Amino acid sequence: MRRAQRNTAFYKVLLALFLATFLLAGPVPAKVITYSGNGTAGTIQTLIENSSNGDSIFLAGGTYEGNIVIDRSLVFGALDSTNPPRIITSGPGAGLTLSADGITINGVAILGNASTGLQILSDDNRISGSTITGHGTGVVFTSASHNVLSGNIIEGNSVGIDLDRSSGSNLFYFNAFNNTLDAVSQSIDNVWFSAGQEYQYQGKNFTGPLGNHWQGAGTADSNGDGVGDASFTLVPGGQDHPGAVAITDSAPLVGPLSAYTITKSAPFADDLTNLRQQGGSGTPVSLQSGGVQPVITSGGAAQSQFSGGLPSGLSPQGQQPPNNPVIGFLITFWWLIPVAIVVSAACGIWYERSRRRRRDLIPEHGPAPAAWNTTVVQKSAEQTSPALPVNEYAIRLPAALEKKYPGAEYIAEGGVSRVFHVRDEKNNRDAAVKVPIRFDEVTGTQFTKELTIWEGLHHKNIVELYAANIFPLPFIEMEYVPLSLAEMQFPLDETKAAGILLGIAEGLRYAHEQGIVHRDIKPGNILLSQDGTPKITDWGLSKAQGTKQSGIIGFSLEYAAPEQLAPTLYGEPGPWTDIYQLGVLFYEMLTGHVPFSGDGMGEVTHAILHNAPVPVVTKGRNTEAINAIIAKCLQKRPLDRYASVGDLITDLRHLDLAG
Incomplete structure (x- = not known):
């Protein structure tokens, strides 16, 4: 008796530990927040401070004053692309500062007179479809890597983009520049065009690299693909920018962004590899010489707007892996270790107790057929095949329905129910039978609600409901469509x-x-x-x-x-x-x-x-x-x-x- 009580107490403690670990370690559902600047929600900065990693904040069109710092992984952008929010900056600092990794900025206008429009202090961020104008420096990179800027308008600043020596592996493509000095960089390890893009230009489809639109570049376009015939190189000089390197865009755009629509982006890792193999941003790179020809199809016209799409390579899979990926994974997901230990212990105890109970209950020659009511049964000898040996299992109808629908064939299942192909001998027709996966109160309630709504619908374009009942258990018999x-x-x-x-x-x-x-x-x-x-x-x-x-x-x-x-x-x-x-x-x-x-x-x-x-x-x-x-x-x-x-x-x- 004491041993049983000790075992019961142990299981309760183990279960409590598992639940606590799960609640502490498990993911928190992301929130989607819309904000118009009215009401009692506070400022944008207040919303950011009350949000969590993975949340999304969308701003309605209008004017928002004040400088903003985003210090967690958020999606931050416009609610309506035709009426973007205007962030009015001021003071000696930055109007918008990104200090956390994995931030997405889309469709905002950063205006005002702050020294810097956008300051990036972190990695793996994406900035697209935004306008940055009126500042001393439009975008400043400080020890920032693996960021992507695409589809932005950076104009009217003294300096468009400024990268320090520690900022590398950043990608800039499909942006429009028109500043006193468009870009200055002390790092050669950045990419100023994206290879392998699929895009539309003036109503035609092409595949090839896309760079940026530089005001006054004046590049010729002999084949009409919207990309200049020659590379564009920006060589800043003078005492104001010591240590600056040449910036080369090997696929400069000859038209404004509105003349292009990107339909598919190339992985960022491919662009970075091409750049490194050919000597960094100070060396001209020509991806057009590799035999890539335009792909032209008939029909359709270019859409005069940026779609907001981002390079598929920006996902973690597209970035450079750490030196030791195992250690990096363990550091990031340390909480999986205690979860795995607790789950393994709980499963082992459950399995051992289930096996002991089964050994005590099952007679030597197997259970009587009436003793089981389960959806998983042992396959019979007649059902065996080389692909399904006799000791494998198949999903079957619950025992209470097997007599009504003998030989039912499992088709598929969703989150609530399973579907079986059956033969209705009484009415001489094939049918599909739908039953709940679980027989609990919540599932039963949802299942019967679906039954109530569906049974009144009779149309050639709606699957016909033949029969339904809740006895001996909830089920729906309906038209079989293969x-x-x-x-x-x-x-x-x-x-x-x-x-x-x-x-x-x-x-x-x-x-x-x-x-x-x-x-x-x-x-x-x-x-x-x-x-x-x-x-x-x-x-x-x-x-x-x-x-x-x-x-x-x-x-x-x-x-x-x-x-x-x-x-x-x-x-x-x-x-x-x-x-x-x-x-x-x-x-x-x-x-x-x-x-x-x-x-x-x-x-x-x-x-x-x-x-x-x-x-x-x-x-x-x-x-x-x-x-x-x-x-x-x-x-x-x-x-x-x-x-x-x-x-x-x-x-x-x-x-x-x-x-």
Whole structure:
């Protein structure tokens, strides 16, 4: 008895230690903060001091006075790219100082009369789409490395950029300079162009390096790709800049930034390697001599705005690794060690106790069939194959449903439920059966809410619900559709993509007429019948209008509408949310990727709330009309989108899709 009590006490202490370690070490959900300068939220500096690493702060258009210091890893930028926030600086210091690693700045204007507009004291930061003007020095780098400046306008300063001797491995491309002295550097280990870019210039697509636009460079462009035929070298001299080195841009831009649209960026590490192999920024580098030819496609025109995209190589994978990556990893993630020890101990104790209990309960010749009610069972001899030996396991229907649906075949599962392919012998048809993964109160409540919403929908573009019940346990029997849109190879031609979208829109128009909004339109929730008819499934996130009853509160981030991310700014989700997600889906089917993406939640959220999508280029004759449809669907404000799905259907039917 005493031993049992000691064991129980030990397990309680171990569990408490595990929970405490998890709570202390586990990640904290990032916040998205919008700020207009009004109300009781305090100053911008107050917001920064009350935020945590990974949070995002978006400023509404307007004027904000005062110098700012960002001392944690944040996404900081404009809420509306057409009306950027203007930070008015003053005094002998810097208007905006970055003193933490991993900060993203996008779409702000740094104005005023401070000695320095932007001071960078840290590493791995990204500054894009911003304007810095009116200062003694626009941007100052002090012992700062692996930073990227792209898509910025740096003009009207005495010195545009100033890098000290300890600032290296920084990348500058696709910026516009017009200052008394555009740049001065005491370090040769920086890159002033980016190789392997995919971009549009004057309506044509090209692949090659892109540098910066230097006022008065006057470089010729014989092949019309928007890049000068010769390198541009800036050689500062005089007593004001002792120790300064020559700066060479091997791919200077001949036009303003508005003439270009970057569609895909090359990794930063590739640019840095090319630079080092050819002698640093003081030696001219020509990446065009390597046989890279322009890639020109028909259709589409250049978009006269910077999309806000950042080089894919800026992620940690694209940077130079530390001398000893193992030690660096252990220093950064030290808290994983106690977590691993506690989890391993807990799992070992659980396994030993489970094995002892199983040994005590199971008879020598195995359990009686009625003793088990589980979704994991041993495969029978008839099910074995070289790929699945007899001792492997397969997911099966719960025992309470196996008699009703013998021979069920597991298909897939999500966060709440599993789906099985079954044969309904009574009605002589194939069907799909959906059951909860867990049989607890919360899961059961969400599952029955989905059942209630779905059972009233009957349309050729919505998966048909055949039967549903909560006895002997909650389950849904529905139409079996073998193919998911997520299994198709994107991009699709415009005729096929428009046809699929039209069918989905018809199903949503019907649902909206019944007062039901889906709120999670994405490829995984669209099935395709054998004749190609698209059918909407998974109504777990849907909501009946006029009621508080809805499915699970959540969404797929890359398909989320602005109102799902910032409801205080854009209002609650509604039919307009489905319209936005139709635009995302149409874009993805035509390009092979979603319009807004990033390295983490903060960057994706920033892109959805801030950026405009890069235009779609198709091989058909509807490029302009398709881009207009997508742009209207993807408007940030719900009121600027289509008034109804019916209006979207009208525009889709006006496309010229004849063979």
